Amino acid sequence: MSKYGTLVMGPAGAGKSTFCASLIQHLQNNKRPAFYVNLDPAAEEFAFEPDLDIKDLITLSDVMEEMSLGPNGGLIYCFEFLMDNLDWLTDPLEEVTDEYLIIIDMPGQIELYTHVPILPGLVKTLMRGSLNINLCAAYLLEATFIVDRPKFFSGTLSAMSAMIMLEMPHINILSKMDLVKGQVKNRDLKRFLDPDPNLLEDDPQRKKKGNDDGQDEVKGYRDPGLSSSVMSGASFDRLNRAVAQLIDDFSMVSFLKLDVQNEDSLGAVLSYIDDAIQYHEAQEPKEPKDEILDSAMGVAE
Numbered sequence: 001m002s003k004y005g006t007l008v009m010g011p012a013g014a015g016k017s018t019f020c021a022s023l024i025q026h027l028q029n030n031k032r033p034a035f036y037v038n039l040d041p042a043a044e045e046f047a048f049e050p051d052l053d054i055k056d057l058i059t060l061s062d063v064m065e066e067m068s069l070g071p072n073g074g075l076i077y078c079f080e081f082l083m084d085n086l087d088w089l090t091d092p093l094e095e096v097t098d099e100y101l102i103i104i105d106m107p108g109q110i111e112l113y114t115h116v117p118i119l120p121g122l123v124k125t126l127m128r129g130s131l132n133i134n135l136c137a138a139y140l141l142e143a144t145f146i147v148d149r150p151k152f153f154s155g156t157l158s159a160m161s162a163m164i165m166l167e168m169p170h171i172n173i174l175s176k177m178d179l180v181k182g183q184v185k186n187r188d189l190k191r192f193l194d195p196d197p198n199l200l201e202d203d204p205q206r207k208k209k210g211n212d213d214g215q216d217e218v219k220g221y222r223d224p225g226l227s228s229s230v231m232s233g234a235s236f237d238r239l240n241r242a243v244a245q246l247i248d249d250f251s252m253v254s255f256l257k258l259d260v261q262n263e264d265s266l267g268a269v270l271s272y273i274d275d276a277i278q279y280h281e282a283q284e285p286k287e288p289k290d291e292i293l294d295s296a297m298g299v300a301e
């Protein structure tokens with residue numbers, strides 16, 4: 001029997017848990033079951049109670065207190081502990097049947113997705129061996145990043161880094177679209193959904209900074225603040241262009257739009273996840289048949 005799931009990842013506050021909750025609600029509205037796994041050992045509140053919660057195994061606050069670690073070191077410790085106790089995760093997942101969408105809510109510490117080699121091992125356990133879950137990564141980046149173009153490319157680079165490190169079906173999502181509604185023209189938005197390195201050349205902020213720099217030079221004064229002295233110089237521009245070019249050369253990252261308040265938007269993202277994991281191919285056409293039979297026999301729902 002196959003199993004199906006999505007691993008919801010992305011930087012801190014990108015909207016991962018909100019997306020998980022909205023997706024579960026959307027699945028329920030469409031009579032599809034979800035199995036919700038929380039792997040964030042610091043998460044406190046949930047719109048839907050997780051079916052499996054890492055806090056029943058280990059909590060970040062206990063680790064920080066008992067091991068005298070900070071939040072990031074503590075999180076890595078929690079994941080190492082999880083990897084040493086994988087039965088806690090794999091045993092209940094063995095029981096999950098193929099109609100379920102397993103939704104795994106991850107923490108937001110970016111080092112987990114970039115350079116700590118824990119996630120590839122976890123993904124391998126979930127996707128191979130006896131569990132054999134058809135798993136798709138859903139990497140969220142919040143749409144407000146598009147206001148600051150260098151920041152957008154830096155976020156896109158982290159998405160690409162996760163794609164390369166995890167080697168699994170992967171979709172990237174621009175979350176919190178409601179926050180940029182009306183602020184970006186559709187034509188411009190397309191250049192973010194399919195990242196265009198020329199966005200940096202056309203950056204209104206850069207042009208403005210350029211002018212500001214010019215004035216500073218005339219006055220022989222430079223603001224000692226980090227943002228103007230380091231983050232707007234020619235080398236910073238060159239670095240950003242190199243990052244954008246790298247992303248373009250790999251041609252791997254494109255984004256889907258997500259507005260969690262909008263059922264159509266959730267439905268569209270879900271259909272990409274379903275396609276990536278081939279969910280529908282495996283489903284027995286039992287429900288429609290039952291419905292036809294029921295209606296033929298005059299059985300009320």
Ligand SMILES: Nc1nc2c(ncn2[C@@H]2O[C@H](COP(=O)(O)OP(=O)(O)OP(=O)(O)O)[C@@H](O)[C@H]2O)c(=O)[nH]1
Nearest residue numbers: 011012013014015016017018107108176178179260
């Ligand atoms: N306007 C708006 N706010 C959102 C949306 N999604 C999440 N938020 C808010 O953004 C904040 C972070 O949302 P979470 O869902 O907790 O984000 P997360 O990625 O799970 O955060 P961490 O687990 O801490 O990394 C919360 O205050 C949410 O209410 C959205 O689609 N639109």
Ligand SMILES: [Mg+2]
Nearest residue numbers: 016017040043
């Ligand atoms: Mg969260």
